[in-house]
Amino acid sequence: MIDLSLPSKFIDASVDEDFDKALKIAKLIAKQHHITLTDELEILSDSAAMALSIDEMTAVFSMVEDIRNYEA
Numbered sequence: 001m002i003d004l005s006l007p008s009k010f011i012d013a014s015v016d017e018d019f020d021k022a023l024k025i026a027k028l029i030a031k032q033h034h035i036t037l038t039d040e041l042e043i044l045s046d047s048a049a050m051a052l053s054i055d056e057m058t059a060v061f062s063m064v065e066d067i068r069n070y071e072a
Contacts, residue, residue, distance in 0.1 A: 002032050010044060011056055014063035022063045023070070041067060 006029045013022035030040035041064045048060035 003028070006032070007044070007047065010063075011048075011052065011060060014059040015056060017059070017063075019063070019066060019070075023067055026067060037071060038068075 006025055010022055010025045010029065013025055026040055026044065027037055029044075030037045033040060033043075035043075045061060045064050048057045048064075052060065
């Protein structure tokens with residue numbers, strides 16, 4: 001079953017600057033989509049650029065960058 005609330009939870013974790021929670025959620029979303037975490041982070045960034053407020057977008061971009069650096 002796909003949990004459609006996960007992207008929203010990722011945004012919330014990003015705004016709250018909760019790295020561990022955001023990483024866990026990003027991995028769950030990637031698993032649901034059957035793609036790599038790297039690809040999922042790209043999708044999350046693209047989605048943030050199109051649909052979020054400036055504060056949420058900035059938080060998501062920052063969290064995605066933090067996760068990329070952590071995973072590298």
